[in-house]
Amino acid sequence: xxxxxxxLLTIDGRASVQFAGDRALTFRVVSVPDLxxxxxxxxxxxxxxxxxxxxxxxxxxxxxxxxxxxxxxPTPRFRRTAQRTVRTG
Numbered sequence: 398x399x400x401x402x403x404x405l406l407t408i409d410g411r412a413s414v415q416f417a418g419d420r421a422l423t424f425r426v427v428s429v430p431d432l433x434x435x436x437x438x439x440x441x442x443x444x445x446x447x448x449x450x451x452x453x454x455x456x457x458x459x460x461x462x463x464x465x466x467x468x469x470x471p472t473p474r475f476r477r478t479a480q481r482t483v484r485t486g
Contacts, residue, residue, distance in 0.1 A: 411464035
């Protein structure tokens with residue numbers, strides 16, 4: 398998989414040992430910098446997302462291409478609805 402801006406990825410121990418176990422994260426790619434790397438590795442710039450899909454931090458990470466996998470967007474736990482005030486009489 399070669400990531401592109403807008404991709405939502407799961408970054409875990411398969412991508413790099415630094416993201417193993419409870420350090421795994423959901424990552425929204427913003428850019429793919431053209432920086433020199435070792436074969437099979439890539440730099441990514443983007444945002445770490447929380448369980449609600451909200452960005453919590455901007456990061457630049459160095460990961461293995463073979464370990465990248467698409468992530469499923471978080472499902473919202475609640476919905477906000479607009480309230481209308483209706484005037485009668």
